[in-house]
Amino acid sequence: MNGPVDPNxxxxxxxxxxxPGLSYLSDALIELVEDxxxxxxxxxxxxxxxxxxxxxxxxxxxFTQFGISEQNMVSAAAGIATTGxxxxxxxxxxxxxxxxxxxxRTDVAYSALPVRLIGHHAGISLGFYGTSHHxxxxxxxxxxxxxxxxxxxxxxxxxxxxxxxxxxxARPIYFRIGRGQEPVVYDNxxxxxxxKAIAHxxxxxxxxxxxxxxxxxxxxxxxxxxxxxxxxxxxxxxxIKPLDTKAVLAAAARSRIILTVExxxxxxxxxxxxxxVLAEAGSPARLxxxxxxDEYSLIAPPTHLYRHYxxxxxxxxxxxxxxxx
Amino acid sequence: xxxxxALPEVAPRPDADRIALLRNKxxxxxxxxxxxxxxxxxxxxxxxxxxxEIFATLYYDAMRLKRGEPQWxxxxxxxxxxxxxxxxxxxLLVDWEFFSKDVLDGYTRLGNPLGDHPDMRKVPGIDFSSGxxxxxxxxxxxxxxxxxxxxxKYDVYVLLGDGEMQEGQVWEAALSAAHHKAGNLIAIxxxxxxxLDGQVDDIINIEPLADKWTAFGWQVHEVDGHDxxxxxxxxxxxxxxxxxxxxxxxxxxxxxxxxVGYMESEPGWHLGYLAPSDEAxxxxxxxxxxxxx
Numbered sequence: 001m002n003g004p005v006d007p008n009x010x011x012x013x014x015x016x017x018x019x020p021g022l023s024y025l026s027d028a029l030i031e032l033v034e035d036x037x038x039x040x041x042x043x044x045x046x047x048x049x050x051x052x053x054x055x056x057x058x059x060x061x062x063f064t065q066f067g068i069s070e071q072n073m074v075s076a077a078a079g080i081a082t083t084g085x086x087x088x089x090x091x092x093x094x095x096x097x098x099x100x101x102x103x104x105r106t107d108v109a110y111s112a113l114p115v116r117l118i119g120h121h122a123g124i125s126l127g128f129y130g131t132s133h134h135x136x137x138x139x140x141x142x143x144x145x146x147x148x149x150x151x152x153x154x155x156x157x158x159x160x161x162x163x164x165x166x167x168x169x170a171r172p173i174y175f176r177i178g179r180g181q182e183p184v185v186y187d188n189x190x191x192x193x194x195x196k197a198i199a200h201x202x203x204x205x206x207x208x209x210x211x212x213x214x215x216x217x218x219x220x221x222x223x224x225x226x227x228x229x230x231x232x233x234x235x236x237x238x239x240i241k242p243l244d245t246k247a248v249l250a251a252a253a254r255s256r257i258i259l260t261v262e263x264x265x266x267x268x269x270x271x272x273x274x275x276x277v278l279a280e281a282g283s284p285a286r287l288x289x290x291x292x293x294d295e296y297s298l299i300a301p302p303t304h305l306y307r308h309y310x311x312x313x314x315x316x317x318x319x320x321x322x323x324x325x
Numbered sequence: 326x327x328x329x330x331a332l333p334e335v336a337p338r339p340d341a342d343r344i345a346l347l348r349n350k351x352x353x354x355x356x357x358x359x360x361x362x363x364x365x366x367x368x369x370x371x372x373x374x375x376x377x378e379i380f381a382t383l384y385y386d387a388m389r390l391k392r393g394e395p396q397w398x399x400x401x402x403x404x405x406x407x408x409x410x411x412x413x414x415x416x417l418l419v420d421w422e423f424f425s426k427d428v429l430d431g432y433t434r435l436g437n438p439l440g441d442h443p444d445m446r447k448v449p450g451i452d453f454s455s456g457x458x459x460x461x462x463x464x465x466x467x468x469x470x471x472x473x474x475x476x477x478k479y480d481v482y483v484l485l486g487d488g489e490m491q492e493g494q495v496w497e498a499a500l501s502a503a504h505h506k507a508g509n510l511i512a513i514x515x516x517x518x519x520x521l522d523g524q525v526d527d528i529i530n531i532e533p534l535a536d537k538w539t540a541f542g543w544q545v546h547e548v549d550g551h552d553x554x555x556x557x558x559x560x561x562x563x564x565x566x567x568x569x570x571x572x573x574x575x576x577x578x579x580x581x582x583x584x585v586g587y588m589e590s591e592p593g594w595h596l597g598y599l600a601p602s603d604e605a606x607x608x609x610x611x612x613x614x615x616x617x618x
Binding site for chain 2: 038040061064067069072073074075076077078079080081082083084085087102103106110111
């Protein structure tokens with residue numbers, strides 16, 4: 001449903017060179033089509049930003065360019081899902097979760113249609129594009145929508161695994177992903193199950209619970225802290241909803257402190273979800289929520305922002321050391 | 326090049342029996358609406374009355390449906406942007422044996438699936454939930470596109486309110502449907518002229534409406550929305566045009582509250598409740614055929 005895309009065009013080459021993480025998205029979807037799944041893909045004028053041009057090139061008849069009409073795209077995806085096809089629609093997380101919130105709630109989640117919503121460039125990863133393009137509220141908004149599964153994969157391989165696992169998951173899903181430039185965490189493959197956290201190691205002093213783009217820097221901090229003799233644990237909480245409460249409570253039983261790390265407002269997202277579990281269970285573990293502290297992010301290149309908000313490996317490591325003091 | 330609104334000349338007119346059936350079903354819609362709203366104690370009588378002939382013609386002449394099989398994959402789809410008219414549709418779904426009359430008679434009571442707005446999760450025969458105005462045309466577009474992907478041939482009818490034309494998403498869908506050549510998508514605008522706060526064109530003028538849809542790339546027809554012969558003939562002509570690539574917009578000129586004089590003359594009747602004596606008067610007028618044919 002789209003004109004052919006020239007694979008030699010600068011946009012096509014650039015997306016693969018600059019954001020290799022996003023090629024996992026198209027490749028996983030291509031593989032699903034080749035395996036006979038009735039996948040349909042749509043985007044709203046962002047096929048180069050999210051790399052879905054790669055999918056469009058391979059299966060143009062299964063790709064719909066909706067243009068700049070995000071709300072129309074989400075409602076149409078709901079309509080597509082009623083026919084037995086499985087739609088994946090992608091746009092910036094800020095537009096998907098905020099602009100299309102009602103379409104997601106009413107047309108997709110309430111109607112229990114297996115639409116896969118892909119919010120890319122989440123958090124502050126669009127750097128100097130500014131607040132309109134930052135998504136630091138999406139986890140809180142999506143998490144409050146009943147019957148919606150919310151997933152924040154750590155890297156390309158985990159995203160691919162989650163996309164493939166989604167064909168056996170009948171519920172609507174919100175995938176929160178980064179800008180495709182995240183370093184790989186799971187270079188030896190990953191076993192992905194919705195709602196099943198991945199423990200990277202336990203510790204008696206503190207356990208870091210991270211999601212999405214924050215898993216890689218958290219893991220670097222975790223390794224550095226362990227080398228320095230700290231008894232620290234790390235959990236990749238890729239599914240924000242349904243939350244793996246067992247993993248949270250097990251960590252709280254073992255560690256004195258739980259530190260959540262997310263590229264999101266500390267209100268309502270991963271930190272909020274973990275806080276609810278700990279409080280309801282009467283856990284004595286202390287919780288520290290690390291993320292954006294209920295403010296609008298500054299303008300800067302993304303790496304500068306991660307440093308400023310202490311969401312890079314040294315920042316996370318320093319936050320842990322302060323917590324332990 | 327075909328003319329913009331060219332349709333096959335052969336227009337199989339409904340015969341006398343069919344015309345009588347359609348009029349009878351429209352009357353049934355109105356009487357059932359009166360009855361059900363007396364259960365709920367409040368409802369959108371006049372919003373249903375303006376589209377009673379449209380419901381009747383779609384469900385008893387135009388749409389391909391299978392009795393007792395609301396999920397039949399080959400069925401034509403029906404979506405409502407003006408979901409608040411669902412009370413008039415539910416009785417037809419019972420008539421098609423999609424669910425039982427017992428359920429209908431519990432309209433809006435605690436735990437019953439039938440509310441003021443239609444819910445696809447709860448009500449067999451409802452193809453898409455609605456309530457927030459402006460989403461339905463996009464949903465219908467998705468069904469049209471999805472049907473292509475799974476190789477199913479059906480038409481998708483979307484009933485829109487005229488006040489709904491003020492929603493931006495309608496025009497996103499309008500652009501998108503024409504661009505993607507969703508020829509099996511048929512929008513019907515119930516042009517009854519009123520919305521909650523008053524006359525549509527006083528609130529936000531939507532004219533020239535036909536020109537707007539034409540400019541968006543749609544095949545546009547205007548019809549008297551209370552004339553079952555005109556409606557049925559138009560739907561039949563569309564059915565015979567199998568090669569249609571342009572989506573179709575039918576502007577159905579209607580009267581809000583059609584069939585009950587005091588509702589037609591009082592715009593405040595968007596949402597209301599009838600005292601038993603008024604209900605009896607309304608029922609009498611509907612049965613008498615107060616509707617101009």
